Amino acid sequence: MINFNYENILKLNEIDIKFDYKEYYNRFLNKLENTVGFRKAIFEDINKYKIEKAEDVVVIGMGGSILGTETVYYALKGYNKLNNAYFLDNTDPEKIVKIINEIKDKEPLIYVVSKSGNTLETIVNYNLIKKEVKGDYIFITNGGKLLEEAKEKGYYIMNIPENVPGRYSIFTAVGLAPLYSLNVNIDRLINGAKYMDKIFLEEDFYKNYPIINAIIHYLYEKRGVDIAVLMSYVESLYHFGEWFKQLLGESLGKEGKGITPLLSIGAKDQHSLLQLYMDGKKDKIITFLTVEKYRDDIEVEYNNKIFKLSEIIKYEQLATEKALTNNKVPNVKITLEEVKEECLGALLYMYMLQIGFMGELYNINAYNQPAVEEEKRICLEMMMK
Numbered sequence: 001m002i003n004f005n006y007e008n009i010l011k012l013n014e015i016d017i018k019f020d021y022k023e024y025y026n027r028f029l030n031k032l033e034n035t036v037g038f039r040k041a042i043f044e045d046i047n048k049y050k051i052e053k054a055e056d057v058v059v060i061g062m063g064g065s066i067l068g069t070e071t072v073y074y075a076l077k078g079y080n081k082l083n084n085a086y087f088l089d090n091t092d093p094e095k096i097v098k099i100i101n102e103i104k105d106k107e108p109l110i111y112v113v114s115k116s117g118n119t120l121e122t123i124v125n126y127n128l129i130k131k132e133v134k135g136d137y138i139f140i141t142n143g144g145k146l147l148e149e150a151k152e153k154g155y156y157i158m159n160i161p162e163n164v165p166g167r168y169s170i171f172t173a174v175g176l177a178p179l180y181s182l183n184v185n186i187d188r189l190i191n192g193a194k195y196m197d198k199i200f201l202e203e204d205f206y207k208n209y210p211i212i213n214a215i216i217h218y219l220y221e222k223r224g225v226d227i228a229v230l231m232s233y234v235e236s237l238y239h240f241g242e243w244f245k246q247l248l249g250e251s252l253g254k255e256g257k258g259i260t261p262l263l264s265i266g267a268k269d270q271h272s273l274l275q276l277y278m279d280g281k282k283d284k285i286i287t288f289l290t291v292e293k294y295r296d297d298i299e300v301e302y303n304n305k306i307f308k309l310s311e312i313i314k315y316e317q318l319a320t321e322k323a324l325t326n327n328k329v330p331n332v333k334i335t336l337e338e339v340k341e342e343c344l345g346a347l348l349y350m351y352m353l354q355i356g357f358m359g360e361l362y363n364i365n366a367y368n369q370p371a372v373e374e375e376k377r378i379c380l381e382m383m384m385k
């Protein structure tokens, strides 16, 4: 289903991964049992999220309230029989007006997703949709202006467990309800997370993917390697990168600490950023994201030899990995069997566990984001002058 390979880290032998992690691990398990709910969420009865399916589904949200849903939808779109999704996840007028023009003659199912219920962009986009589009509404929110609106209008309301932070909430109503409406098999998504949970409980540290990847990144960051490059050789996982960016950046970027996420797509970025990775500052660790099997393939001739395109991109990934290792650039590799619900569920949950555990290693709160409030205050003062 999913494999994590860190042989190149062992080859470089620059860090001692025989790290005494048990105290941190037990503290993390305890936190997941008693204060942070994203692990408990995967064991909930998910039938409560199966509200209805719809040909056209609008999702209005920001950050953790929409990035996970986009990740799964765009990864599967075109291969699974999915319904039409329209994501209002920004305030770019060109993007939003285009979407409104696409849906104004349809009668979509509209999800308004916001844990706080007070996010500016989500309220603004809801106000636009309310004015321009006829449809049925489902609100997924715990409070604020949007909960008041939903109650006043009598809309269907779903809540998010208070102890599940937004960027860790894909396996709650936030992701599962809209994905069900879009015809994603959410049972298989959760099964993938449960598969990863078994790996997370693995006593053998060297097989515990999220823990060992956390320790590798932590020990390398201590050596000044504080940029985590996610280099995906699967373009349909582009939105996973956007989700990963928020999870890593917002969870660990505190108290002057943090690791900077940097997204790359292979093979393209071999022609744009590889020079920097190979011969620039040695401050990056590369995570390759690959698949055993692409869902499409085609034969092509090169230098009088016939290849499958999947063979070529795999040679390119392996060559990049080898060149980086030769140049002592640390790198690890995650390989999905293929892009399907189970593998996506396992991947998303692996990173929640990895980054949550890194919060334990750094002894910081990986679940809040106090620093984002200042911008909101300044923006509101400017807008309401």
Ligand SMILES: O=P(O)(O)OC[C@H]1O[C@H](O)[C@H](O)[C@@H](O)[C@@H]1O
Residues within 6 Å of the ligand: 062, 063, 064, 065, 113, 114, 115, 116, 117, 118, 119, 122, 166, 167, 250, 369, 372
């Ligand atoms: O779900 P909401 O309350 O609307 O929050 C949406 C997003 O905005 C906040 O400002 C935080 O930066 C994110 O962690 C959060 O996911």
